[in-house]
Amino acid sequence: DYDDEESGDEDDYIFPDSDTTYLTKSDLKGMSADELNYAKNELYARHGRIFNREDLQEYFEDCSWYEGVYTADEWDSYVEMANRNLLVKTEKKRR
Secondary structure (H helix, E strand, O other): OHHHOOOOOHHHOOOOOOOOOOOOHHHHOOOOHHHHHHHHHHHHHOOOEOOOOHHHHHHHHOOOOOOOOEOOOOOOOHHHHHHHHHHHHHHHHHO
């Protein structure tokens, strides 16, 4: 369970390198739709996104690296956008 990871290190991340390394379908194998949703929102959270959904906000507040500062986010990382798109597509298939 991704919620039970120890805080204070890279284990707080679902995908520690999703900001610099392209994810593949095999990386997502076996993940539930909820886990994919957290992984997708992890991309936003890295940039300080504050979430409207209480469950997401609480989840990321429990991560040692998270610092919510922006109510809306913008980024120009092609790696993160590609990873987000793959996560959304896979999450929809699992719902």
